[in-house]
Amino acid sequence: MLTFERQDMILSLLKQQKVAKLSELTEATGASESTIRRDLSELERQNKLKRIHGGASLPSRKSEEPGMTEKKASFTAEKQLIGRHAASHVEDGDSIFVDAGTSTEAMISHIQAKNVIIVTNGLNIIEASLRFGFRTYVLGGYVKSGTHALIGKSAVEAMRQYRFDKAFIGTNGVDASFGYSTPDPEEAYIKQIAVQEAQEAYVLADSSKLNRTSFSRFAGLQDAALITEAGSDSEEYLQQLSELTSIEAVKI
Amino acid sequence: MLTFERQDMILSLLKQQKVAKLSELTEATGASESTIRRDLSELERQNKLKRIHGGASLPSRKSEEPGMTEKKASFTAEKQLIGRHAASHVEDGDSIFVDAGTSTEAMISHIQAKNVIIVTNGLNIIEASLRFGFRTYVLGGYVKSGTHALIGKSAVEAMRQYRFDKAFIGTNGVDASFGYSTPDPEEAYIKQIAVQEAQEAYVLADSSKLNRTSFSRFAGLQDAALITEAGSDSEEYLQQLSELTSIEAVKI
């Protein structure tokens, strides 16, 4: 990976999380500690970030506006791992749908493929996608406060205009019988269309989402592959799910 | 393959993906490493790109950015004044179109009216609009890098779905005979529709935009009211314009 790319990745991660541990950065970039330390030194020299013991934080800018990427406290190493795995499915020239959410946002920086077209309904995804230079298309519609996802009639209609090689979807619940679900029916509808329309559909779920149900079901387990983490406590549950759908469990 | 063809290929590849590894370039062009290196050196000399260890990236706009920010800073007070005046036109229950851009962004925070619905094609506007709690709708479409405006077929179609009481438009040029204009035809098209569809249309222009023309005309002076600043040096020009359209000049 090029120095430039890696440093960009560090900055983007920081913009999302405000602070990042060294281990998170090595994890996310695949580089060694030494390399990350050197990057941090260089970036600090450029005032792009501030080094702190154990990692780095954003520089204390006085007039920095609270961007649309706030409230991202739970951006864990787990999401990064899941994101990186999801990104490995993206191939040169793919057009992909990337759902709103933090899990899906984490995958953007890991996409290595070239000439990728990204379509999204998430404002946070737009920002990440642009930063990494992807051709970016946005669904129209109503901006739902909270998740900052685009929903409604316009969004649905916009979905029909595009053809997706792959769709990457976030979820709030994964359940053996109920399938994938999320609280808001309007958001669920967008996800449902994405799963239906895409050639391949992947649902990203950190371990907190397993064995849970939410109000609105948007797909059955068999409709989309599940990308999640292979934690020791969830081993048994994943085993059970694997009889119902394709599971891609990322090991820490 | 001819030298300029190969260099064109390098530049177009870079334009797509921001950074390119040497191996990608040799693969794409079929030329040897040495040849690509020579091309990169030459293109860097022309400021067409920036060489980085392992490949090349688009030239860092650091050189032009100081100018941009400097310019932006110097017009901030003026933009705020113009924005505040524009915001005074917004009434309770209005549905308004707010164009992408910094001038229009400045008006959001000054809107006092209640139950206002904001429709926009600018990513920066979304952020501001959400922050101040307005019901926010977004046009879909392609995200143009640079202005971060949504353009293209989807954006145009989305415009047709809404009815606007008022439209607030940014511009790059105000000219007595050519009217209002902006560099990008696609952006101009959106502005044009906004002016046509809205019950009332306002164009916001700081004083640097007066007596200038840009490539794409989107409206005649008589089609939209002009909100600008009444500077001492522009007094005469504004007097001249006031015979052609409605001028609302804000005094500092």
Added chain:
DNA sequence: CTTTTTTGAAAGAAAATGATTGTTTTTGAT
């Protein structure tokens, strides 16, 4: 056919990386 330009390959120089060293900072138990 000769001269100039472009190209690709090779060798040494420079840069980046990862591992290892010893030092500094933090942590937490007394």
Added chain:
DNA sequence: ATCAAAAACAATCATTTTCTTTCAAAAAAG
């Protein structure tokens, strides 16, 4: 508060990768 263990750090070195320089062959131009 003090000390020892643990964690994080900077400095250094060997290895790998990339870069520049150089040169000769191939292609293009005169």
